[in-house]
Amino acid sequence: MSNTNFTVAIPDDLLTAAKVMAAKSGTSLNSIIRNLLDGFVNYGSAPLSGNYEILLKYSLGQIAGKRAIKSLHLESDVELNALTIQAGFPLPRVSLQENEDMKQRFHQMLERAEK
Amino acid sequence: MTVCNIVIIDTGPLKTLAYSGRIDILLNCGVSVQISDMVVQEIKNGLQFLGNRIALTFIEENIGKGISIAKTDVPPIAEQLAALKVDPGDESIRRLIKMLDESTDGKEYALLVSEDDQLMKTEWTGITFFLTTRPFLMEMQDLGKVSDAESLMQTAEIAAIAAGEGPGRGQLKRKREWNSPPRENTRVLPLRKLQIEDDGSESDEYSGVRPRD
Numbered sequence: 328m329s330n331t332n333f334t335v336a337i338p339d340d341l342l343t344a345a346k347v348m349a350a351k352s353g354t355s356l357n358s359i360i361r362n363l364l365d366g367f368v369n370y371g372s373a374p375l376s377g378n379y380e381i382l383l384k385y386s387l388g389q390i391a392g393k394r395a396i397k398s399l400h401l402e403s404d405v406e407l408n409a410l411t412i413q414a415g416f417p418l419p420r421v422s423l424q425e426n427e428d429m430k431q432r433f434h435q436m437l438e439r440a441e442k
Numbered sequence: 443m444t445v446c447n448i449v450i451i452d453t454g455p456l457k458t459l460a461y462s463g464r465i466d467i468l469l470n471c472g473v474s475v476q477i478s479d480m481v482v483q484e485i486k487n488g489l490q491f492l493g494n495r496i497a498l499t500f501i502e503e504n505i506g507k508g509i510s511i512a513k514t515d516v517p518p519i520a521e522q523l524a525a526l527k528v529d530p531g532d533e534s535i536r537r538l539i540k541m542l543d544e545s546t547d548g549k550e551y552a553l554l555v556s557e558d559d560q561l562m563k564t565e566w567t568g569i570t571f572f573l574t575t576r577p578f579l580m581e582m583q584d585l586g587k588v589s590d591a592e593s594l595m596q597t598a599e600i601a602a603i604a605a606g607e608g609p610g611r612g613q614l615k616r617k618r619e620w621n622s623p624p625r626e627n628t629r630v631l632p633l634r635k636l637q638i639e640d641d642g643s644e645s646d647e648y649s650g651v652r653p654r655d
Contacts, residue, residue, distance in 0.1 A: 392454075392556065393529065404454060404556075405491055409603050418599065421557050421574060430577035436550055437472045437581070440446040 379414055386416035445549045446473040448573070449512055449542065451535050453484045454556030455575045457493035461601035462594040465500045467582055469508045473552075476512040477501060480534030483517040492605040514538050542570050554578065 337345075349356045378399055385395040385407070396407050408418055421429075448471065450456055456477070459465040468475045482501060488494040501509060516523065516534035523530045542551050552573040579591035588594060 393531070403488055403491065405457075405493070405602055405605070408599075412603065419557055421576075426574070426577045426580070429571070429573050430580050432571050433552055433573050433577060433581050434584075436446050436552055437585075439550065440473050 378410075382411050382414045382416055386411055386419055388419045388421075392419075445547075446552070447549060448473055448475045448552045448554050448578075449538065449570075450475065450477045450481055450554045451538055452555045453481050453488075453494075453497075455554045455578070456481065456485065456497040457491070457602065458556075458575045458595070458598045460493040460496035460500065460598075461605065462579075462598035463601075464579075464588055464594055465496060467579075467587060468500075469504060470587060471578075471582060472585070474508060474510065476510050478512050478534055478538055479514055480516045480520075480531055482511060483520065484531060493602060512538060514541075539570065 345356055345359070349359055381390070381395055381398050384390045385392065390398075392404050392407055396402075396404065399407065399410065401407050401410065411418055448468070456465070459467065482498075485494050485497050485501070489498065505511065514534040514537045516530050516537065520530035523533055539553070542553075551570045553570055554573050554575070557574045557576070576591065576595055579588055579594055582588045583591040
């Protein structure tokens with residue numbers, strides 16, 4: 328398969344950050360771009376951006392629901408959760424350990440309430 | 443005897459319990475339950491959703507019967523706060539937590555919040571602690587008051603989606619195209635050109651540097 332040169336315009340900061348990420352991942356920028364294009368052409372997927380990026384951050388617990396609702400111009404958390412699921416991301420969850428810690432603290436509180 | 447309370451400072455847990463069909467568990471959880479006045483107001487503001495209507499009916503029927511309202515006095519000034527770009531919900535939570543943490547009545551409070559609430563990331567010490575709906579129901583399951591906590595959570599999620607008549611993929615795409623959300627960083631960055639050579643190596647026109655592959 329022959330290769331063709333092409334030129335793209337990339338923000339300076341993004342290019343620098345991408346090179347650092349590529350180096351950390353033990354790969355090249357060339358390889359990353361080729362893989363992204365391959366995914367876009369063959370699987371219809373594109374790098375996350377816009378609303379998808381906001382929904383992913385919400386799903387990962389990186390931003391609060393209120394902020395995601397505001398950013399996406401939605402009306403409610405019901406819409407936000409529906410949109411998150413439609414985008415293919417799981418709803419935000421706290422870790423199993425955090426769940427267990429909260430349950431334990433609640434259990435102790437109920438015990439104190441009974442005494 | 444230690445006086446313990448659950449204080450609901452977020453609409454999420456109320457709606458989850460409403461959609462799960464077991465909001466009544468709040469009357470039988472072993473401690474008294476307070477609901478923030480701003481949460482009640484937010485519930486009233488979303489009565490187009492079934493979960494809100496179930497939650498409001500439950501609150502109205504059970505005030506004074508194990509359910510009480512925690513006053514933050516934010517609802518009457520909600521519009522003024524919004525005009526000042528202060529989120530009324532956040533302000534009511536801030537006021538309530540400050541009030542509870544500074545109280546000297548010897549009571550202990552579990553603050554019931556949604557799993558995605560950023561308050562969860564706050565290190566909190568003292569007489570208050572955060573509790574989300576899932577561990578709340580898990581403890582109720584251990585006490586034999588509900589049969590299956592995880593099943594209730596799943597029921598609530600599915601019911602919420604169904605009741606909310608949530609947006610489909612069409613809306614997801616439409617919003618992205620027509621109503622692009624504001625980005626955090628709108629600064630226009632200088633562009634530089636990246637050249638990818640036949641052999642797979644890269645160079646950029648701006649710096650003229652040809653990095654090693």
